[in-house]
Amino acid sequence: MKIFYGVQGTGNGHIARAREMANSLKEKGVQVDFLFSGREESKYFSMDDFGDYQTRRGLTFISKNGKVDYRDTATKNNIFRFFKDIEQLDLSGYDLVLNDFEPVSAWSARRQGKTSISISHQNAFRYQVPLKGASWLDKVIMHKFAPAEHYIGLHWYHFDQPILPPIIHKGELVTQSCNFFLVYLPFEDLSNTLRVLHGIPDQRFICYHPDVTHNHELNNVEVRSLSHVYFQTHLRQCRGVIANGGFELPSEALALGKKLLLKPLNGQFEQMSNVATLECLGLASMMKRVDLVAIREWISEEPAEKVVYPDVAQEIANWLLQGDWGNTKELHSSLWQQVSFPSYATFL
Numbered sequence: 181m182k183i184f185y186g187v188q189g190t191g192n193g194h195i196a197r198a199r200e201m202a203n204s205l206k207e208k209g210v211q212v213d214f215l216f217s218g219r220e221e222s223k224y225f226s227m228d229d230f231g232d233y234q235t236r237r238g239l240t241f242i243s244k245n246g247k248v249d250y251r252d253t254a255t256k257n258n259i260f261r262f263f264k265d266i267e268q269l270d271l272s273g274y275d276l277v278l279n280d281f282e283p284v285s286a287w288s289a290r291r292q293g294k295t296s297i298s299i300s301h302q303n304a305f306r307y308q309v310p311l312k313g314a315s316w317l318d319k320v321i322m323h324k325f326a327p328a329e330h331y332i333g334l335h336w337y338h339f340d341q342p343i344l345p346p347i348i349h350k351g352e353l354v355t356q357s358c359n360f361f362l363v364y365l366p367f368e369d370l371s372n373t374l375r376v377l378h379g380i381p382d383q384r385f386i387c388y389h390p391d392v393t394h395n396h397e398l399n400n401v402e403v404r405s406l407s408h409v410y411f412q413t414h415l416r417q418c419r420g421v422i423a424n425g426g427f428e429l430p431s432e433a434l435a436l437g438k439k440l441l442l443k444p445l446n447g448q449f450e451q452m453s454n455v456a457t458l459e460c461l462g463l464a465s466m467m468k469r470v471d472l473v474a475i476r477e478w479i480s481e482e483p484a485e486k487v488v489y490p491d492v493a494q495e496i497a498n499w500l501l502q503g504d505w506g507n508t509k510e511l512h513s514s515l516w517q518q519v520s521f522p523s524y525a526t527f528l
Contacts, residue, residue: 181501184274185213186285188326190218190240192406194300194365197334197347199229199408200493201278201299208497215269217284223390224308227407236265236284239325241448249442266291276500279328285324296328297505299347299496302450304333307341312456314449322450325505328503332400332496336431336487337461337527338516342508345493345515346431349412361479362401362438363387364411364429367445368470370403377401383479385422386414398406419483424474427453430458437486441478442454462486462526485522490515 188194198214203211207342214230217238226232234451239257265315269288277289277296288294305311314322319480333343333481361384365373370389377385385401385497392405404410417419423431427445433440442464444451465481467474492515499511 181210181273182267182273183210183276183278183500184215184285184289184328185212185278186215186217186270186280186282188218188281188283188300189216189235189238191426191428193426194282195224196349196408196428196432197299197493200281200347200350201496202229203350204491206499207494208501210476210497210501212278213274215282215285217265217282225406236269237261238265238282238284240429246273267333278389279326281326283295283326286292286328288379290327292437295330295335295505297330297332297500299332300326300328301346302326303331304335304341304343305338305450305453307333307343309333309335309339309341309343310457311453312449313447313452318449325408329391329420330509334492335426336434336458336463338512342512344496344508344512345489345492345519346427346435347496348428348432348435348489350493356417357419357483358417360384360386360418361420361422362412362414363422364389365422365424365470366390367424368442374398374401376470376472376475380476380479386418388414395412403433418456420478422470422478425455427454430454431489434463434484434487435489437484439478439481439484441475443467455476460526462524463522485523485524488518488520491517494515 203319203468217236219242221235230451234267238465239262247411253309265284271294275296276284279298280295281300281302302322319516335343372414380398387401388404388406388411393401395404420439422441423429423443425442428442442455444455455466459466465478
């Protein structure tokens with residue numbers, strides 16, 4: 181089987197999920213070619229698992245200071261280039277197109293009549309799961325942005341819907357608890373984040389941010405440039421994680437038993453919904469802004485316990501090879517039977 185895999189590149193969570201799928205498919209001898217869009221080509225990092233991948237400009241949301249900037253989003257996306265990329269992408273040599281919320285490959289597959297399967301957290305919002313702050317436009321974008329023939333949604337809990345558990349890094353889950361907290365707030369202003377963290381001088385933090393060009397120390401904060409390998413190491417060592425409201429990083433933190441403090445990207449309903457969901461499930465704490473008082477209170481909270489998730493990427497790879505792509509019932513049932521939540525978790 182030869183697969184073309186389109187991945188949204190604006191967030192590292194999409195890439196992390198695709199990395200796990202890439203490794204699982206490779207183990208089964210499946211040839212996969214990747215396309216990433218939504219980020220400048222020079223901004224991708226730690227991409228060795230994807231071989232000779234392609235990039236396109238695609239479509240993306242622009243954020244400033246922790247908020248979606250709709251004016252910049254409208255003006256900086258090149259719709260004419262987008263349509264040209266759709267027309268020029270040749271999928272004729274592939275048996276199947278996989279997609280993680282990537283619009284160029286999604287619309288090319290539809291245009292060329294190729295069977296396509298979408299695997300993403302965004303697909304969970306096609307079902308009856310908790311929503312917060314979703315406008316009619318948000319719902320239209322979620323359904324039309326990257327169309328497919330079959331949809332697989334991923335979420336932290338099933339909510340009695342035909343969705344699957346998260347795809348998480350399947351590396352060693354043995355962890356440490358060193359005396360630092362990991363901070364990853366890529367959509368926030370770095371100088372403001374550091375100012376707040378400096379307000380807790382007796383606590384050490386390791387802060388990753390896309391604006392950092394070289395690693396350095398600033399008082400109680402180790403400031404680091406993006407690196408998949410080192411980030412994974414620090415994720416396993418930290419006492420807890422301070423992050424925005426994406427999906428993949430909180431999923432990995434839950435599986436590692438790291439407590440979470442999340443600040444959603446304002447105006448982005450997916451992040452607002454994610455954070456509200458984890459807070460209601462009793463699996464994370466929330467702050468509306470990067471706030472000194474909120475961080476101090478969260479630091480004093482008890483450590484978290486692990487959420488046990490199965491190897492979802494491996495099971496999806498097996499399912500893909502079976503070829504019955506319209507049926508996910510057994511896959512859904514089998515995977516959720518292997519999930520275990522901490523005793524303090526609550527369910528909506």
